[in-house]
Amino acid sequence: MDFELTTEQKDIQKAALEFARGEFDPDDALLYDRNQQFPSKIWKMACELGFIGLHFPEKYEGQELGLLENALAVEAFCRQDSGIGMALALSYFGSEMVLRHGNEDQKKLILPYAAQGKGILTVAFLEEDFSLAPLATTAKAGENSYVIDGKKSFVTLGSMAGYMIVACQTDPDDPHARSFFLVEREIDGMEISSMGEKLGMRMVPMDVVSLTGVTVPKENRLSQEEKGSSRLKDFLD
Incomplete structure (x- = not known):
């Protein structure tokens, strides 16, 4: 088996490292870290150059490359500065779930949104309590919508995200009956608060997200209820 990188993969690795060496200023990185600040300017530049969503299909504004190519770019970023590198890598956290399990409308909405830096x-x-079975956050079905109630902790970039994918229990009597819902940041009933100071990955804020009577349309559901547990396991793997 040949483990040598292809010419294209080496070019991606080189381009990512050159970008990082040119834009990841050590003094700026120190300030970002001290202030627990996301490197928005660098993230925007990375999006413009096509480094975000390398593995997304071209029709969703990606480069239609593989996960290995994406990993090579992230590795190159982290080689220069792990804090900035991880912040960029987590700016599209959850996109794999949309790629694998979202419908066409959801992919058209979310993937270009992340790749283009919108x-x-x-x-x-x-x-x-870190329990995943059953979830305390519930989604109750109505005629054309779901109503979500609950609280999530350790939400990566929660205060900055325009969209978040929320895992919910849809039947309290069945621990496997759960679904994921696309929820917009600016929606009635959502409150976000910081989890405060932390060690490591300080450019990536962690937040508590409280949802009280948050109503989302049924078309925002990412997965069928009976497949929710397998979707969560697939995501965590």
Whole structure:
């Protein structure tokens, strides 16, 4: 088996490293870290150069490359500065779930949004006691919508994300009955608060997200209820 990188992969690796060496200023990185500030300017530049969403299909504004190529770019960023590198890599956290399990309308909405730097995507699945079966956050079905109630902890970039994918229990009597919902940041019933100071990955804020009577249309559901547990396992793997 040949483990040698292809010419294209080496070019991607080189381009990512050159970008990082040119734009990841050590003094700026120190300030970002001290202030627990996301490197928005660098993220925008990375999006413009096509480094965000390398593995997205071209029709969703990606480069239609593989996960290895994406990993090579992230590795090159982190070689120069791990804080900035991880911040850029987590700016599209949850995109894999949309790629694998989203419908066409959801992909057209979310993937270009992340790749073009229009906004940040994240996933809200952890809860205060770290229990995943069943989830305390519930989604109750109505005629054309779901009403979400609950609280999520350790939400990556929660205060900055324009969209978040929220894991919910849809039947309290069945621990496997859960679904994921696309929820916009600016929606009635959502409150976000910082989890405060932390060690490591300080450019990536962690937040608590409280949802009280948050109403989302049924078309915002990412997965069928009976497949929710397998979708969560697939995402965590």
